Amino acid sequence: MAAAINTTAALQIRTWQQNPHRLFQIRSIQRPDPAGFSRSVDWQSTCAILSSTTKATHDHSSPPVINGSNTTTALDLVPTVVGGNGNNLPKPLSITDLSPAPMHGSTLRVAYQGVPGAYSEAAAGKAYPNCEAIPCDQFEVAFQAVELWIADRAVLPVENSLGGSIHRNYDLLLRHRLHIVGEVQLPVHHCLLVLPGVRKEYLTRVISHPQALAQCEHTLTALGLNVTREAFDDTAAAAEYVAANGLRNTAAIASARAAELYNLQIVADGIQDDSGNVTRFVMLAREPIIPRTDRPFKTSIVFAHDREGTSLLFKVLSAFAFRDISLTKIESRPHRNRPIRLVDDANVGTAKRFEYMFYIDFEASMAEPRAQNALAEIQEFTSFLRVLGSYPMDMTPWSTTGPPSASSSSSSSSSSD
Numbered sequence: 001m002a003a004a005i006n007t008t009a010a011l012q013i014r015t016w017q018q019n020p021h022r023l024f025q026i027r028s029i030q031r032p033d034p035a036g037f038s039r040s041v042d043w044q045s046t047c048a049i050l051s052s053t054t055k056a057t058h059d060h061s062s063p064p065v066i067n068g069s070n071t072t073t074a075l076d077l078v079p080t081v082v083g084g085n086g087n088n089l090p091k092p093l094s095i096t097d098l099s100p101a102p103m104h105g106s107t108l109r110v111a112y113q114g115v116p117g118a119y120s121e122a123a124a125g126k127a128y129p130n131c132e133a134i135p136c137d138q139f140e141v142a143f144q145a146v147e148l149w150i151a152d153r154a155v156l157p158v159e160n161s162l163g164g165s166i167h168r169n170y171d172l173l174l175r176h177r178l179h180i181v182g183e184v185q186l187p188v189h190h191c192l193l194v195l196p197g198v199r200k201e202y203l204t205r206v207i208s209h210p211q212a213l214a215q216c217e218h219t220l221t222a223l224g225l226n227v228t229r230e231a232f233d234d235t236a237a238a239a240e241y242v243a244a245n246g247l248r249n250t251a252a253i254a255s256a257r258a259a260e261l262y263n264l265q266i267v268a269d270g271i272q273d274d275s276g277n278v279t280r281f282v283m284l285a286r287e288p289i290i291p292r293t294d295r296p297f298k299t300s301i302v303f304a305h306d307r308e309g310t311s312l313l314f315k316v317l318s319a320f321a322f323r324d325i326s327l328t329k330i331e332s333r334p335h336r337n338r339p340i341r342l343v344d345d346a347n348v349g350t351a352k353r354f355e356y357m358f359y360i361d362f363e364a365s366m367a368e369p370r371a372q373n374a375l376a377e378i379q380e381f382t383s384f385l386r387v388l389g390s391y392p393m394d395m396t397p398w399s400t401t402g403p404p405s406a407s408s409s410s411s412s413s414s415s416s417d
């Protein structure tokens with residue numbers, strides 16, 4: 001159990017004792033955005049990764065200053081322990097409140113979004129066997145839990161083979177200063193869960209995470225269910241909701257482990273539209289790992305440019321193609337600081353153009369000269385470039401049959417930290 005930390009409540013992190021599966025859940029940390037990405041090149045991240053043989057050039061080795069002049073953050077873990085004299089005044093932080101990362105005793109604390117039984121919990125267990133998985137109610141909270149040293153790592157979904165990208169996490173990667181230190185690919189095997197004794201014909205509603213609903217869209221129709229579909233924060237929370245409220249007309253789409261945890265019955269198994277349903281998660285840490293060349297590595301970058309120019313993407317892709325570097329993913333998101341640009345078009349009028357941030361994953365380690373050279377070239381024509389991380393690729397073969405790796409005990413870590 002994490003130590004209770006009490007200061008003023010600019011942040012609110014609620015923890016509570018639950019069943020043996022849920023040590024505590026972190027909820028809604030409210031905090032102003034950390035520094036944005038105003039510099040033209042994000043040297044802090046980029047240099048840290050570019051230095052392939054030395055330790056990172058920036059120092060994240062100390063916990064954040066709580067209530068200090070360089071941050072407005074403070075945190076409050078509940079159950080709150082008020083001052084020893086029984087008043088409501090905050091108790092000063094002590095050294096034991098700020099446990100050193102990454103290890104606490106021998107247990108790594110890994111934040112994930114959702115409640116126990118969520119696929120993200122299974123991904124945390126796959127990435128870090130024997131970790132202490134810490135449920136968070138939002139993706140952003142998982143980021144902040146790591147930034148505030150409440151967790152050592154966060155494991156977050158970024159894309160699914162059927163549902164596509166999880167855009168929220170792309171945006172958060174940019175807004176926060178964490179580094180990608182690994183990836184894990186989890187086969188996702190969905191079940192339709194109901195209260196014991198309920199038959200499919202009684203159902204009028206199916207609830208789940210929007211990604212899970214999307215991944216089962218056709219199968220739900222094929223099952224002949226006459227149901228409405230409603231979005232929930234995560235698959236396991238939907239299962240918990242059905243169980244806690246005794247809902248006999250509602251089914252949840254979730255894992256077999258969620259069925260076990262919340263005493264629900266599986267009425268349909270493997271209801272994802274394609275048996276090869278896989279979600280890719282990234283592992284995040286305060287420090288980057290040192291890139292290596294002794295195993296396959298992937299590198300994730302994000303970039304933008306603020307000048308006119310139609311050929312930016314062509315130039316970037318060429319920089320990789322000329323060096324025979326394969327790309328595994330390209331994604332664009334609205335430019336956070338300037339989503340629209342007005343373009344004055346030679347007396348013809350004023351046009352509005354959308355502005356983007358581009359995310360690319362490529363198959364090379366930042367320890368390789370060809371990757372360093374590609375990025376050096378890309379820097380020439382981008383106004384902003386950040387290396388999000390250079391990390392070992394998950395090479396585990398996908399098992400498309402049988403139940404998912406929904407238990408937290410399977411072992412396949414693709415982080416070298």
Ligand SMILES: O=C(O)C(=O)C[C@]1(C(=O)O)C=C[C@@H](O)C=C1
Pocket residue numbers: 113114117118119120121157160166188209211212233234235236279
């Ligand atoms: O709801 C869950 O169980 C999650 O872990 C979230 C999530 C997602 O965000 O994509 C993870 C894996 C599956 O693709 C479905 C949902």
